[in-house]
Amino acid sequence: MEKLQNYINGELVSPTGGAYFENIEPATGKAYSLIPDSDSHDVAAATRAAKAAFPVWSSMSIQERSDILLRVAQLIGERQEELALAESKDNGKPLKLARTVDIPRAQANFHFYATAILHFASESHSMGNVAINYTLREPIGVAGCISPWNLPLYLFSWKIAPALAAGNTVVAKPSEVTPYTAFLLSKICIDAGMPKGVLNIVHGLGPKAGADIIEHDDIPMISFTGGTATGEWIARTAAPKFKKLSLELGGKNPNIIFADCDFDDMLRTTLRSSFANQGQICLCGSRILIERSIYDRFKDAFVEQVKKMKVGDPQDESSKLGAVVSKPHMEKVLSYIKLAKEEGGTVLCGGKQANVGGAFAEGYFLEPTVIEGLPHTCRTNQEEIFGPVVTLMPFDTEEEALMMANSTKYGLASSVWTSNLKRAHRVAKELHTGIVWVNCWLLRDLRTPFGGVKSSGVGREGGFEALQFFTEPKNVCIKY
Numbered sequence: 001m002e003k004l005q006n007y008i009n010g011e012l013v014s015p016t017g018g019a020y021f022e023n024i025e026p027a028t029g030k031a032y033s034l035i036p037d038s039d040s041h042d043v044a045a046a047t048r049a050a051k052a053a054f055p056v057w058s059s060m061s062i063q064e065r066s067d068i069l070l071r072v073a074q075l076i077g078e079r080q081e082e083l084a085l086a087e088s089k090d091n092g093k094p095l096k097l098a099r100t101v102d103i104p105r106a107q108a109n110f111h112f113y114a115t116a117i118l119h120f121a122s123e124s125h126s127m128g129n130v131a132i133n134y135t136l137r138e139p140i141g142v143a144g145c146i147s148p149w150n151l152p153l154y155l156f157s158w159k160i161a162p163a164l165a166a167g168n169t170v171v172a173k174p175s176e177v178t179p180y181t182a183f184l185l186s187k188i189c190i191d192a193g194m195p196k197g198v199l200n201i202v203h204g205l206g207p208k209a210g211a212d213i214i215e216h217d218d219i220p221m222i223s224f225t226g227g228t229a230t231g232e233w234i235a236r237t238a239a240p241k242f243k244k245l246s247l248e249l250g251g252k253n254p255n256i257i258f259a260d261c262d263f264d265d266m267l268r269t270t271l272r273s274s275f276a277n278q279g280q281i282c283l284c285g286s287r288i289l290i291e292r293s294i295y296d297r298f299k300d301a302f303v304e305q306v307k308k309m310k311v312g313d314p315q316d317e318s319s320k321l322g323a324v325v326s327k328p329h330m331e332k333v334l335s336y337i338k339l340a341k342e343e344g345g346t347v348l349c350g351g352k353q354a355n356v357g358g359a360f361a362e363g364y365f366l367e368p369t370v371i372e373g374l375p376h377t378c379r380t381n382q383e384e385i386f387g388p389v390v391t392l393m394p395f396d397t398e399e400e401a402l403m404m405a406n407s408t409k410y411g412l413a414s415s416v417w418t419s420n421l422k423r424a425h426r427v428a429k430e431l432h433t434g435i436v437w438v439n440c441w442l443l444r445d446l447r448t449p450f451g452g453v454k455s456s457g458v459g460r461e462g463g464f465e466a467l468q469f470f471t472e473p474k475n476v477c478i479k480y
């Protein structure tokens with residue numbers, strides 16, 4: 001079986017301890033490659049390489065750094081099909097999605113930050129005739145970047161690209177559940193002429209190699225995307241070392257539908273925001289709040305469409321849903337469907353493992369599931385499920401919709417559907433989320449701040465926010 005390798009100091013290397021674990025293809029349930037089970041020795045080697053590369057990389061001209069990152073972007077574009085196929089196989093997501101969203105976005109992340117850095121300016125503050133202050137924004141050193149399995153290369157590159165563009169070197173770990181495209185990225189970096197040690201990719205388990213990155217004294221900043229419980233541990237561990245932290249965590253996003261919305265547009269988009277990537281996008285709307293006067297109309301139309309969504313072979317263009325990412329994750333989602341029933345919910349469609357058959361008989365497929373009849377306060381409506389499961393809840397007033405929307409500990413994203421402009425502004429202002437979409441979903445401009453409030457995270461990615469995170473401001477005050 002193919003053995004993936006770490007990328008350390010510009011070379012593909014085996015883990016020092018020689019240990020590997022299996023990489024499972026979610027659509028078949030079968031192992032197809034082996035992942036390095038890296039330990040503290042590998043993380044230490046990667047960090048040493050990154051530390052040694054920092055002085056040269058950080059003092060290189062911005063244009064030179066930009067050119068290297070642009071070459072990475074270009075090679076991702078040239079190898080799009082290979083990367084999309086790998087992402088679909090590794091994650092279970094429909095190939096079409098990997099082709100149209102994941103890989104183009106990974107390319108865009110490198111392209112965006114390779115050019116953003118050319119326009120990144122710092123502030124100056126005049127004190128009249130007395131003095132001038134200017135702020136230097138300097139790269140910090142070695143950045144630790146850790147990403148999840150749901151959008152593997154997309155989120156991995158979303159961290160690595162700004163960290164490198166800002167002049168830092170990087171020790172990164174992709175999710176052990178979906179490591180394959182990060183492995184392909186190491187090969188791309190070699191081909192792109194990335195100087196050795198600038199980017200290091202260590203594969204392995206979160207509590208082992210991941211924790212070693214968090215704890216390493218020579219890694220002063222951490223950019224993490226993943227679950228809230230992991231984020232909590234990272235915050236607790238990194239705080240006494242005074243590391244800079246950016247945490248992008250879980251969500252339980254509300255989708256608020258008012259009776260005056262464009263119904264067809266809303267319905268089409270709500271199908272996507274509920275079930276794209278099998279509901280495993282941190283931005284998916286899993287609590288659908290519907291104004292009571294159109295509740296039945298929405299329910300009937302939505303359930304009719306959901307029943308038509310094909311669950312199947314991720315490489316088949318007609319499959320709307322592929323497999324969820326792993327067996328434990330499938331079991332977790334099923335346990336929430338069971339909980340929803342115990343809490344008094346009615347399953348309107350789905351609710352079970354999907355039987356895809358053939359080569360996929362052992363795969364982790366779930367039917368898209370719609371549940372109604374639950375109070376907004378129950379666990380099903382408060383905890384992150386992160387699968388193809390949504391709940392429907394009616395509301396009578398704008399105040400009630402906002403109260404329900406804001407009632408969870410999370411605050412990542414929300415959607416609002418209305419054609420009343422005043423209401424759109426009012427509701428957007430009152431929602432406790434880092435991102436609000438009005439009459440759309442997942443429409444992304446990479447210049448905008450991205451992140452959550454409450455238990456959905458700390459800090460913002462995107463645009464210059466990420467470049468600010470990956471640099472340290474130093475104010476210089478000069479008296480005239």
Ligand code: NAD
Nearest residue numbers: 147148149174175206207210211226227230248249250282
């Ligand atoms: P996870 O927290 O289990 O793992 C995320 C990454 O952290 C993996 O690479 C894992 O190996 C690593 N990790 C685990 N334990 C660690 C530790 N102790 N120290 C260091 N690293 C550790 O999350 P997941 O299951 O891979 O991803 C799903 C979660 O990610 C969901 O909660 C989802 O909402 C969230 N997510 C958030 C965003 C966002 O932008 N806010 C985006 C995507 C996913």
